[in-house]
Amino acid sequence: MISCIDVVRRHWSTRVGDTVLLRLLRDMLLFSCAVTVFLTVLQLRRDCRRGTELVIERLDQIHGSAGHSLSEALWRLDRTQLELELDGILQFPDICSASASENEAYADATRFSVTSGECAPGPVISRDYPLVYRIDGRHERRIGTLHVVATLSNLFRALRRTVLDTLANQATHTFLVSLFATVLCRLLVTRHLASIARSVSSYDYREPPQPLLLHRVPAGRRNELDEVASAFNAMSMRLYNAYRDEHAAAAEREARRVAEAANRAKGAILADMSHELRAPLNGILGYVQLLAGDASLDSRQRSHVAAIRRSGEHLLSLIDDILDFARIEAAKLKLEIRDVQLSALLASVSEVILIKATQKGTHFRYTIAADTPCNVRADEKRLRQVLLNLLDNAVKFTDSGAIALRVTGAARDAVRFDVSDTGIGIPADQLTAIFEPFQQVQGIAPRAGAGLGLAISRELVRAMGGDIALESAVGQGSTFSFELPAAASAPLSSVEQCHGAPITSDRDSDGAHDDAYVVPDDELDALVALARQGDMSGIQRWADRVASRNVQYRPFADRIRELAASFQSARITRLVERQLARSET
Numbered sequence: 001m002i003s004c005i006d007v008v009r010r011h012w013s014t015r016v017g018d019t020v021l022l023r024l025l026r027d028m029l030l031f032s033c034a035v036t037v038f039l040t041v042l043q044l045r046r047d048c049r050r051g052t053e054l055v056i057e058r059l060d061q062i063h064g065s066a067g068h069s070l071s072e073a074l075w076r077l078d079r080t081q082l083e084l085e086l087d088g089i090l091q092f093p094d095i096c097s098a099s100a101s102e103n104e105a106y107a108d109a110t111r112f113s114v115t116s117g118e119c120a121p122g123p124v125i126s127r128d129y130p131l132v133y134r135i136d137g138r139h140e141r142r143i144g145t146l147h148v149v150a151t152l153s154n155l156f157r158a159l160r161r162t163v164l165d166t167l168a169n170q171a172t173h174t175f176l177v178s179l180f181a182t183v184l185c186r187l188l189v190t191r192h193l194a195s196i197a198r199s200v201s202s203y204d205y206r207e208p209p210q211p212l213l214l215h216r217v218p219a220g221r222r223n224e225l226d227e228v229a230s231a232f233n234a235m236s237m238r239l240y241n242a243y244r245d246e247h248a249a250a251a252e253r254e255a256r257r258v259a260e261a262a263n264r265a266k267g268a269i270l271a272d273m274s275h276e277l278r279a280p281l282n283g284i285l286g287y288v289q290l291l292a293g294d295a296s297l298d299s300r301q302r303s304h305v306a307a308i309r310r311s312g313e314h315l316l317s318l319i320d321d322i323l324d325f326a327r328i329e330a331a332k333l334k335l336e337i338r339d340v341q342l343s344a345l346l347a348s349v350s351e352v353i354l355i356k357a358t359q360k361g362t363h364f365r366y367t368i369a370a371d372t373p374c375n376v377r378a379d380e381k382r383l384r385q386v387l388l389n390l391l392d393n394a395v396k397f398t399d400s401g402a403i404a405l406r407v408t409g410a411a412r413d414a415v416r417f418d419v420s421d422t423g424i425g426i427p428a429d430q431l432t433a434i435f436e437p438f439q440q441v442q443g444i445a446p447r448a449g450a451g452l453g454l455a456i457s458r459e460l461v462r463a464m465g466g467d468i469a470l471e472s473a474v475g476q477g478s479t480f481s482f483e484l485p486a487a488a489s490a491p492l493s494s495v496e497q498c499h500g501a502p503i504t505s506d507r508d509s510d511g512a513h514d515d516a517y518v519v520p521d522d523e524l525d526a527l528v529a530l531a532r533q534g535d536m537s538g539i540q541r542w543a544d545r546v547a548s549r550n551v552q553y554r555p556f557a558d559r560i561r562e563l564a565a566s567f568q569s570a571r572i573t574r575l576v577e578r579q580l581a582r583s584e585t
Contacts, residue, residue: 055155321456
């Protein structure tokens with residue numbers, strides 16, 4: 001039995017300690033009881049003081065009403081009359097004893113005293129009043145004392161009943177008010193708090209949030225619970241959106257990481273396959289070159305051989321672009337930054353562009369401004385590749401008009417390159433997209449190429465410390481510009497101060513070329529033999545030897561060296577044929 005009671009008591013205490021409503025009820029009852037007791041004590045003291053004052057006032061009234069008759073009876077020593085008077089005093093409420101006695105100062109032998117009633121046990125109040133007798137109607141003399149005793153038992157019994165009634169009434173009132181307040185708090189607050197707690201405990205930020213709705217009678221104005229519910233709904237939605245965004249971002253990062261890893265692996269493989277891809281194709285082109293020199297071929301066969309050569313060269317160009325882009329993506333592109341002579345570089349570039357411009361009947365011109373530094377800090381091979389890519393695109397997209405390459409000095413000790421044309425132009429919404437890999441200008445007839453030239457050129461320029469800018473208008477042409485650091489040298493003020501090359505060179509459809517320096521025929525014949533054999537190392541040595549013979553041969557030698565590095569034996573042969581044709585004129 002005791003164990004069951006203990007279990008119930010512990011369960012009840014736990015519920016009381018854990019439940020807000022029960023704690024609220026308990027605290028309200030305790031506080032109300034304390035207030036009730038305090039107020040009851042105050043009322044008890046007040047009633048006790050007032051009751052005592054009433055008793056004293058009654059004693060004073062007794063003295064005032066019976067004092068004269070008692071004085072007359074005491075003066076006459078009339079015991080019977082005194083007893084009657086004192087018995088009358090005992091009839092007053094709470095009076096338990098009364099006595100009248102002579103004043104000791106006037107007693108002869110025995111003090112005269114008359115007493116009526118007995119002093120009751122318990123708290124009492126006693127008062128002594130003087131009994132005064134008027135002699136001859138003039139002189140007053142105190143002849144005795146009236147001693148009256150009043151009990152407080154009735155007062156205390158009344159106070160006890162009052163306290164019990166007050167406590168009972170206040171306890172009932174307090175309990176009912178506390179119970180009503182608890183029920184009201186349950187209906188208005190705690191049941192909604194419990195609903196909010198259940199929603200919070202079951203909330204999962206990874207799932208779409210269910211709106212928290214408080215089941216209550218709609219009110220005209222929002223209160224704190226409505227604000228809490230709205231804040232929770234907003235917070236849960238923000239957390240879910242943040243989780244969803246972070247989950248999507250994490251998935252995107254993982255996909256990007258996997259794609260980048262695969263792309264790096266692909267780029268590394270392609271970058272390592274440079275020789276394996278180009279060597280067989282160069283061998284094919286070498287045999288095609290040998291076939292082209294066979295005098296026994298008729299015109300139809302020569303046409304087929306020429307088609308094979310053009311297709312092979314185009315395929316080799318695409319392979320070179322893809323390999324370059326793969327090296328860039330795989331971060332395996334190595335640059336050799338050094339001082340590059342501008343005049344020699346531009347002369348070698350113009351040799352290549354002249355052929356294509358001549359085929360399309362396009363006017364080509366390049367210019368070096370007088371304030372341009374002699375040298376630029378760059379990788380010569382890659383800078384030549386960038387210029388050739390930009391100029392090749394200009395030729396490709398310019399059916400008629402002019403193509404220009406202008407080199408000028410720029411601020412901050414830099415050299416500015418501008419490649420402009422009067423071609424079809426590029427729409428404004430494609431000025432950024434064309435620099436992406438495998439992208440070409442949309443809305444026009446497809447042109448040859450894989451769409452890698454501009455992407456490679458931009459990355460190469462960035463690797464050398466610059467960036468390509470583009471200005472274009474549809475139907476008016478385009479201008480590609482970039483700047484590279486200048487080498488520490490004096491500005492170009494005359495031809496002789498740099499490389500002996502002209503500052504301006506015009507290229508037209510007739511192939512007129514006033515800055516060409518013809519290499520001797522014997523050297524050209526040796527070069528043709530090396531090209532037909534596919535001996536690129538021998539061609540490199542030939543270029544070094546020719547460049548050392550005469551400074552004027554350097555542009556041609558540099559171009560041959562570049563073509564040999566790219567295994568362009570067919571282009572070398574065509575360039576030699578052009579030089580031989582010029583030497584004959």
